[in-house]
Amino acid sequence: MRWLTSAIVVAFIATLISYNSITITTTAAAQVQQTVLQAPAPEKRVAIIGGGAAGTSAAYWINNAFPKGISDSVKVSATIYERNSYLGGRSTVVPIKDDPALGLIEVGASIYIERNYNLMNATERFGLERTRLVDGEDDDGRIRSKKGLGIWDGEQFLFEESGNDYWDSIKILWRYGYSPVKFKNHLKAIIERFSEGVYHDDDSIPAFRDVGEALALFGIDALVNETAADYLEKRHGISEKFVREIIQTASRANYGQDVEALHAFGALVSMAASGSWATKGGNFQIFEEFAKRSGAAIELETAVMEVQNITVFDEHTGEPVQRYVVITEDGMDIYDTVLMTAPLHSVGIELPYSTVLPAHRQYHTVHVTMVAGVPDPSYFGRTQETMPTMVVSTGSPLTDHFSGGEQPFTTFAIHKYLDDTGESVVKMFSSKAMSEDALDRLFVSRSWTLRKEWEAFPDLVPITEDGWPTMILDGFNKEEDNGILYINAFESCISTMETETVASKNAVRFLREQWCGDAYCVPFGDGWGDD
Numbered sequence: 174m175r176w177l178t179s180a181i182v183v184a185f186i187a188t189l190i191s192y193n194s195i196t197i198t199t200t201a202a203a204q205v206q207q208t209v210l211q212a213p214a215p216e217k218r219v220a221i222i223g224g225g226a227a228g229t230s231a232a233y234w235i236n237n238a239f240p241k242g243i244s245d246s247v248k249v250s251a252t253i254y255e256r257n258s259y260l261g262g263r264s265t266v267v268p269i270k271d272d273p274a275l276g277l278i279e280v281g282a283s284i285y286i287e288r289n290y291n292l293m294n295a296t297e298r299f300g301l302e303r304t305r306l307v308d309g310e311d312d313d314g315r316i317r318s319k320k321g322l323g324i325w326d327g328e329q330f331l332f333e334e335s336g337n338d339y340w341d342s343i344k345i346l347w348r349y350g351y352s353p354v355k356f357k358n359h360l361k362a363i364i365e366r367f368s369e370g371v372y373h374d375d376d377s378i379p380a381f382r383d384v385g386e387a388l389a390l391f392g393i394d395a396l397v398n399e400t401a402a403d404y405l406e407k408r409h410g411i412s413e414k415f416v417r418e419i420i421q422t423a424s425r426a427n428y429g430q431d432v433e434a435l436h437a438f439g440a441l442v443s444m445a446a447s448g449s450w451a452t453k454g455g456n457f458q459i460f461e462e463f464a465k466r467s468g469a470a471i472e473l474e475t476a477v478m479e480v481q482n483i484t485v486f487d488e489h490t491g492e493p494v495q496r497y498v499v500i501t502e503d504g505m506d507i508y509d510t511v512l513m514t515a516p517l518h519s520v521g522i523e524l525p526y527s528t529v530l531p532a533h534r535q536y537h538t539v540h541v542t543m544v545a546g547v548p549d550p551s552y553f554g555r556t557q558e559t560m561p562t563m564v565v566s567t568g569s570p571l572t573d574h575f576s577g578g579e580q581p582f583t584t585f586a587i588h589k590y591l592d593d594t595g596e597s598v599v600k601m602f603s604s605k606a607m608s609e610d611a612l613d614r615l616f617v618s619r620s621w622t623l624r625k626e627w628e629a630f631p632d633l634v635p636i637t638e639d640g641w642p643t644m645i646l647d648g649f650n651k652e653e654d655n656g657i658l659y660i661n662a663f664e665s666c667i668s669t670m671e672t673e674t675v676a677s678k679n680a681v682r683f684l685r686e687q688w689c690g691d692a693y694c695v696p697f698g699d700g701w702g703d704d
């Protein structure tokens with residue numbers, strides 16, 4: 174296959190030769206060299222592979238960093254390649270009961286928090302309405318079930334929110350002592366430090382080049398090299414009860430991972446998720462807007478199959494310039510730089526021989542099961558009125574009450590009431606596919622069941638200094654100001670929609686450093702431009 178496409182590339186380059194006054198050498202297998210006539214392209218061309226949070230925001234930041242219409246500045250054009258028929262990637266919706274009139278429900282990434290500056294800012298600037306995700310109210314605002322969270326150990330609720338913040342605080346203090354206060358203060362300090370490092374408008378702060386560098390820059394390196402259990406219980410003296418019941422509930426709800434496996438930062442990010450928002454009509458709209466406003470060319474239903482590097486010799490300077498051929502099923506095109514904005518193991522793309530392949534990160538499988546039906550509150554020993562809206566099952570070591578020690582679900586959340594049928598729309602996450610039997614025990618009746626399996630996010634296990642994937646896969650060295658950047662390298666530290674937009678903004682800062690040396694570029698600041 175590689176040989177076949179190499180041959181196609183050579184043929185394609187031959188057709189380009191008549192338009193370029195440069196010498197072209199492929200570094201791929203065929204190693205052809207030809208001399209041709211014309212000056213280098215007047216602008217940098219960037220291929221973005223992936224139209225999710227990372228790819229669409231990258232296109233938007235590029236447009237703000239290199240705005241069109243400024244005559245003396247570096248010009249950059251971008252093309253987004255997306256193999257799906259939609260933008261948003263893991264941020265996508267399905268119509269409830271396959272009927273858009275009943276509303277849409279997130280089947281992937283659902284929530285973001287107040288402190289997620291990019292997503293909050295995007296919804297405001299793009300005129301998108303925010304909403305809360307789990308709601309115990311029906312369309313007329315009537316309370317249909319008790320709002321709040323219940324922590325289920327297979328036999329009983331170990332802890333339940335009452336809906337009254339004051340009363341809940343007292344219950345928490347009573348059950349967990351001083352640990353929640355100690356944890357809250359620690360979390361606040363970490364999140365503030367992280368936010369200060371991540372969100373800035375100072376063009377003189379260098380972009381990070383690998384994840385290890387970023388972690389040090391954001392002051393979280395000590396949080397990712399040990400498990401949340403060790404970090405919180407042993408290092409910070411937070412009680413095991415609070416860690417295993419409350420913090421682990423959050424980490425299971427967010428990442429389906431227990432505190433004995435997950436690194437501390439993953440657990441802290443999960444606990445920061447209170448007061449969360451979703452976008453009315455679907456979070457994917459944020460990413461559609463990023464793409465639309467970027468002015469990038471958008472190639473939907475176009476899977477990239479291969480990227481090859483070619484060396485182009487400028488006939489005036491004689492200097493070699495690295496460029497990239499992006500090959501899809503429909504054709505190919507040449508770019509100066511490629512941004513990989515999807516998990517590398519999932520893209521099915523053959524990369525140049527010179528590519529530095531980062532260490533493979535295992536991804537965590539999440540099964541999403543959506544049901545429209547009538548839940549059976551007696552499963553939880555409750556009535557409809559006393560049933561929590563969101564149930565999270567306990568993890569290790571609190572698994573004795575689950576049959577075979579295995580929880581049938583990680584989360585069970587009531588998202589909506591359908592007034593016409595009296596049904597609820599429930600979304601469940603689990604680490605294995607939910608059996609029909611388990612669903613029959615959880616529901617009195619079901620009229621719609623939809624299943625979706627995701628390779629959702631990396632197993633966020635602790636990693637030491639040198640185990641983080643590099644961001645620069647090819648090029649960008651002393652000789653080259655072009656190359657391939659891997660934006661999703663950052664996902665191996667933490668995987669959220671927001672952090673993907675942070676990583677893509679960093680990549681664009683990095684491109685500015687490469688391309689704005691002698692040439693003029695407008696200030697980038699916080700990346701939002703004048704939009």
Ligand SMILES: Cc1cc2nc3c(=O)[nH]c(=O)nc-3n(C[C@H](O)[C@H](O)[C@H](O)COP(=O)(O)OP(=O)(O)OC[C@H]3O[C@@H](n4cnc5c(N)ncnc54)[C@H](O)[C@@H]3O)c2cc1C
Binds near residue numbers: 282284
């Ligand atoms: C079930 C689930 C729940 C989640 N919950 C949350 C949450 O509540 N909040 C949150 O912030 N995050 C959540 N996440 C994580 C979040 O979805 C990701 O961190 C984020 O969406 C990743 O965005 P991305 O653009 O980096 O990758 P993706 O969204 O995966 O986008 C990559 C894109 O690249 C495309 N692509 C891949 N290969 C090719 C190719 N060869 N050619 C062309 N296109 C290609 C893919 O089709 C895809 O659209 C959740 C994820 C899942 C699965």
